[in-house]
Amino acid sequence: MLELSTLTNVALLTGFFEWFLTDAYGTVMDLLAEVSGVRVFGYPYMQRAYLAVVCIGIVGPLVGTFLVHRELSMIGDTLAHTAFAGVAVGLFVNSAFSLSVNPLATALVVAVVTALLVELLVEYTEAHSDTSLAIVLTGGFAVGSVLITATDGGISVGIDAYLFGSLATVSKSSVGLLLAITLLVTALVAATYRPLLYVTFDETAARAASIDVARYNRLMVVLTAVVVVSAMQIMGVILVAAMLVVPVAAAARTARTFKQSLLLAVLAAEFAGIVGVTISYHYGVAAGGSIVLAAIGVYAMTLAGGVVSDVRKRVVPNGRRGDRSERVVEADGGDERET
Amino acid sequence: MRAVSATDDHDDRNASDPVVSVENVTFGYGGQPVLQDVSLEVESGAFLGVVGPNGSGKSTLLELVLGLRRPDSGEVRLFGESSASFDDGERVGYVAQNVAGAVRSMPVTVKEAVRMGRYPHRLVGRFTESDRRAVADALDRVDIADLADRRVGRLSGGQRQRVFIARALAAEADLLALDEPTVGVDAESREAFYDLLADLNSDGLTVILVEHDIGVVTARASEIACLNRELYYHGDPETFADAGALAEAYGTNQRILHHDH
Numbered sequence: 314m315l316e317l318s319t320l321t322n323v324a325l326l327t328g329f330f331e332w333f334l335t336d337a338y339g340t341v342m343d344l345l346a347e348v349s350g351v352r353v354f355g356y357p358y359m360q361r362a363y364l365a366v367v368c369i370g371i372v373g374p375l376v377g378t379f380l381v382h383r384e385l386s387m388i389g390d391t392l393a394h395t396a397f398a399g400v401a402v403g404l405f406v407n408s409a410f411s412l413s414v415n416p417l418a419t420a421l422v423v424a425v426v427t428a429l430l431v432e433l434l435v436e437y438t439e440a441h442s443d444t445s446l447a448i449v450l451t452g453g454f455a456v457g458s459v460l461i462t463a464t465d466g467g468i469s470v471g472i473d474a475y476l477f478g479s480l481a482t483v484s485k486s487s488v489g490l491l492l493a494i495t496l497l498v499t500a501l502v503a504a505t506y507r508p509l510l511y512v513t514f515d516e517t518a519a520r521a522a523s524i525d526v527a528r529y530n531r532l533m534v535v536l537t538a539v540v541v542v543s544a545m546q547i548m549g550v551i552l553v554a555a556m557l558v559v560p561v562a563a564a565a566r567t568a569r570t571f572k573q574s575l576l577l578a579v580l581a582a583e584f585a586g587i588v589g590v591t592i593s594y595h596y597g598v599a600a601g602g603s604i605v606l607a608a609i610g611v612y613a614m615t616l617a618g619g620v621v622s623d624v625r626k627r628v629v630p631n632g633r634r635g636d637r638s639e640r641v642v643e644a645d646g647g648d649e650r651e652t
Numbered sequence: 653m654r655a656v657s658a659t660d661d662h663d664d665r666n667a668s669d670p671v672v673s674v675e676n677v678t679f680g681y682g683g684q685p686v687l688q689d690v691s692l693e694v695e696s697g698a699f700l701g702v703v704g705p706n707g708s709g710k711s712t713l714l715e716l717v718l719g720l721r722r723p724d725s726g727e728v729r730l731f732g733e734s735s736a737s738f739d740d741g742e743r744v745g746y747v748a749q750n751v752a753g754a755v756r757s758m759p760v761t762v763k764e765a766v767r768m769g770r771y772p773h774r775l776v777g778r779f780t781e782s783d784r785r786a787v788a789d790a791l792d793r794v795d796i797a798d799l800a801d802r803r804v805g806r807l808s809g810g811q812r813q814r815v816f817i818a819r820a821l822a823a824e825a826d827l828l829a830l831d832e833p834t835v836g837v838d839a840e841s842r843e844a845f846y847d848l849l850a851d852l853n854s855d856g857l858t859v860i861l862v863e864h865d866i867g868v869v870t871a872r873a874s875e876i877a878c879l880n881r882e883l884y885y886h887g888d889p890e891t892f893a894d895a896g897a898l899a900e901a902y903g904t905n906q907r908i909l910h911h912d913h
Contacts, residue, residue: 382758507771514760514768517748518816521718522772522823523741568759569801 330489338364353594361488362480362547362594366586366604368488368495369544369556374564374578375502376536377557379513381565387446388534389554391431392424393541395453397550399423400475401460408464416475417487417542424538427453432534436527478549478601480593487546494543498536505532510571549601556582559608566615581611669732671696671827671858672717677726679712686712689726690883694860696826699853701869701889702862704879705902710862711831713879717860718746718829731826741772745820747813747830755812756805763800765815766790769822790821794848810834810841817848828852829860834868846872866898 339360346355353359380388402423403416431449461472474482502509508529511519520526537557544553560581561574568574589604672694679687686709694700704710715721716728719735728735731743738744769790770783791797794814799807804815813833820828830849834842850872853859863869869876870889878885878897885897892898 504776507768507775510760510764511768511771514758514765515748515755515816517720518746518768518819520720521741521744521746521829523739523744524772524775565757565759569761569803571758571760571764574759 327489330492331485334361334364334485334488353591358480358483359590359594361483361485362590362600363587365483365488365491365547366590367583368491369547370560370582370586371579372495372498372540373544373556374560374582375498375575376533376540377561378564378575378578379509379533380537381558381561382513383516386554386558387443387450388428388431389537389541389557391446391450391453392428392534392538393545393550393553394450394457395427396420396424396538396542396545397475398453398456398460399542400472400545400550401457404472405460405464417546420545421539421542423453424542425535428534428538429531432527432531435530475545476550477599478545478547478552480547480590480600482546491543494539498540501532501536505529509533547600548604549599552601552605555605555608556586559605559612560585563608563612563615566612566619581608585611669729670694671698671731672860673727673729673732674713674717675727675729677713677716677723677728679709679716679721679723685881687716687723687879688882690879691726692877692883692886694858696858697853697856699850699859699872699874700861700877701873701875702860702877702879703864703866703869706864708880708901710879714829714831714860714862718744742769742823743826745769745817745823745825745828747816747820747828747833749832749835758805760804761801762796762804762807762815762818763787763791765804766818766822769819769825772823786822786824790818793821793852794818808841809837810845813837813845814848817852821852825857827858827860831862832864833861834865842868 335357339357342354342360342363346352354363377386377389380386397420399420399422400416403414403419406412406419407414407416427449431446434445473479508519508524509532511522511524512526512529516526540557541553544556548556560578563581564574564576564578568577585608586604588607590600592598592607593600593603670693672692674690674692677687677690678685690709690713702710702713712721716723717730717735719728719730719738722736730738731740733740766787767779767783770779770786774780774783788797791800794817796811796814796818799811799815804812807815816833817828828849834845837845846868849859849861853874859873861869861873870892873889875887876885876889876892877883878892878901880901884901885892885895887895
């Protein structure tokens with residue numbers, strides 16, 4: 314949670330961020346625009362959009378990697394849809410009581426609380442169930458849609474921006490917040506990398522090794538909620554989970570080590586984000602959709618790369634080692650049967 | 653009588669404590685009794701084979717021993733400490749059935765997996781020289797050093813189970829607990845795997861092996877526990893065959909020595 318400690322601290326941070334955005338990052342991007350001849354790099358609001366997708370490209374796969382490999386890809390989607398209910402709560406409260414609460418703040422609260430509830434449910438029943446996630450997902454979305462229509466359409470204006478995402482809503486303050494969240498999430502994942510990896514790889518052995526599995530599971534779902542809400546503005550509620558899943562899936566096919574898979578997933582997400590935002594600007598199409606399609610493009614390339622290397626292996630059985638792709642038939646896998 | 657858990661010293665426990673002590677343990681899933689009034693002790697250096705028919709509560713007993721479940725009544729102690737509050741994670745190595753999902757698809761190398769054995773020692777902070785040496789020695793000991801950079805999910809079943817043994821060795825565990833580790837592993841690798849277990853045991857590692865293949869267990873274990881909800885036998889493998897516990901536990905009309913898959 315953001316704690317507003319003292320006003321001076323906030324002013325200091327804001328000042329630093331202002332300097333970073335216009336003088337440091339802005340100057341570099343201006344230079345890039347001049348050198349490359351790509352004019353969009355020079356527009357301040359596109360500079361903010363690029364910075365935002367760079368942040369999303371870091372935190373999405375960083376958290377998503379630990380979800381995907383536990384087959385919990387649905388959690389991101391579920392929390393995004395309940396975050397939508399949170400947005401609706403914020404808009405509804407504002408309209409009903411003439412307040413000006415930031416809908417993203419209510420979205421964050423609702424998503425984090427849902428995340429913890431889902432995790433408690435899992436701890437209690439010892440099973441992640443697709444069915445209960447589907448109920449929470451659709452339930453969240455249902456609450457959102459009911460609240461939005463409950464005020465005679467007054468607040469439904471602008472809801473598209475939350476559903477499908479938008480580059481136009483990326484203000485200076487939201488980029489600042491995204492940057493802060495990126496630093497926080499990266500630091501937390503770095504600090505808890507070992508237990509997170511152990512729990513993801515082999516939960517039972519991790520528990521036998523006296524690692525507090527429940528604590529790290531809770532951390533993971535809360536981080537997921539934070540990432541999903543902060544990426545929601547650009548990606549949209551419906552598509553935001555893709556940034557936690559698609560780059561990770563692409564990286565898992567090509568990476569050799571787990572650390573490498575984290576790095577490759579971030580690179581894939583950065584590539585997709587920058588390409589997607591650029592396409593979105595040039596053709597006036599949705600940013601979230603463009604980014605997801607670019608990410609799926611990367612994934613498709615890893616699939617194609619895998620097929621090519623498999624075929625080459627079959628044609629030249631003793632193909633050279635050191636192929637970029639590791640999809641070599643290295644072990645026969647035994648003949649495992651389940652009992 | 654809790655050990656001082658702030659220190660890493662393994663010798664601060666009472667040396668006379670058994671590695672595992674199970675006292676009058678009863679456990680059930682939602683009213684369905686799985687274990688009833690089971691008591692047994694495992695001394696340091698033992699190789700205990702736990703056998704019994706499918707659904708006899710073998711795996712549950714192992715989970716109770718490791719503190720993964722709490723008994724409904726009775727008490728389980730690990731190294732003299734209640735297994736519910738036991739937190740010397742590095743002293744226990746666990747090898748599950750060869751079917752876990754994430755293990756197959758996750759891009760984790762053999763070396764990364766074995767390094768996890770050091771995590772209870774060092775959850776944060778740089779690995780020291782002794783951490784690295786423990787990992788290297790463990791890879792050598794189970795003869796998978798040449799596989800260090802391969803992905804665990806792309807190994808054969810037998811190789812993969814060696815990785816998990818190495819993880820326990822890297823932890824410098826005192827107790828190795830295995831739950832039907834060679835299901836789906838080819839016959840030749842099985843033999844080698846159990847020979848390795850016997851070797852490690854003769855080096856002083858305490859082993860608890862849950863296994864449905866009675867022949868494997870009686871050939872290598874130093875003691876047998878035969879379970880079917882209740883404990884039917886606990887003692888030497890030699891007298892096990894004569895004790896009639898087998899027929900009693902399995903029921904007389906079961907084909908006891910055949911694999912059930």
